[in-house]
Amino acid sequence: MEERIEIITIGKEILIGRTQDTNSHWLCRRIIALGGFVKRVIIVDDEIKEIVEALNIAFKDKSRVIITTGGLGPTSDDKTLEAVAKFASCKLTINQEALEFVKSRYKYFYEKGYVSYPEITPEREKMAILPEGSKLLSNPVGAAPGVALKHKGCWIFSIPGVPKEMKAIFENSIINMLKDIIGKKFFLEKTIKSGIEDESKLAPLLKILAKEFPAIYIKSHPLHFAHKVDIELSFSSSGDEKEEVKRRIDNSINRFKELIEGKHQNHDGGR
The missing domain is CATH 3.40.980.10 (MoaB/Mog-like domain)
Incomplete structure (x- = not known):
């Protein structure tokens, strides 16, 4: 707790x-x-x-x-x-x-x-x-x-x-x-580029991740609207075991990448 x-x-x-x-x-x-x-x-x-x-x-x-x-x-x-x-x-x-x-x-x-x-x-x-x-x-x-x-x-x-x-x-x-x-706990945070320029496009994906990974805090960091903007995402979590925290974050990042690929495939396939 x-x-x-x-x-x-x-x-x-x-x-x-x-x-x-x-x-x-x-x-x-x-x-x-x-x-x-x-x-x-x-x-x-x-x-x-x-x-x-x-x-x-x-x-x-x-x-x-x-x-x-x-x-x-x-x-x-x-x-x-x-x-x-x-x-x-x-x-x-x-x-x-x-x-x-x-x-x-x-x-x-x-x-x-x-x-x-x-x-x-x-x-x-x-x-x-x-x-x-x-x-x-x-x-x-x-x-x-x-x-x-x-x-x-x-x-x-x-x-x-x-x-x-x-x-x-x-x-x-x-x-x-x-x-x-x-108590002895570990905190880890990783930041990645989302490959998405519009935070409103990220919102439904983050909603899925929040449901699947409740122990992960995921935050988007938009700076401004512009061409070729790549919004950063930070994934953070804490726990008793360092390796477990790392595994949890890595899994959530990999799941995000799967969602992104599926989103892009669906988008491209609809053209």
């Missing part, structure tokens, strides 16, 4: 078009490569009510993992952890490990000349206030730690929205936890 994963991207700057959400795209690619299943990606404002509502929806839909990005910084509009605590009905407290982490990071930044002073202000201390019972995820790039909290069987991973920080925390801390949750 595929473990359902949802991604909640948090930030008004994304909703108003100032910043592009590249984090979700990157996370989806990494999670799929691990054999995970991303059911939904949602973008919400920096408002506690909006974040809590998104968490509730994901939880009610039986998500095993929820990943939030953004809203972990020192400013007043960084409200993600407050929302997570409210969702999980737990207190926000100063986490001593997180506080030492924040102190060490600002000491390092000061010594490097990145900041003008190393002292911990209330704004910097804010990044060490975590939901009770949560686990710190070390941030090797920035000052705000990531946070992991397990709530009624659902893991919530909250990571910064800065792409370099998000990627570093995911690769260093979250990926191994995800592997334990998802």
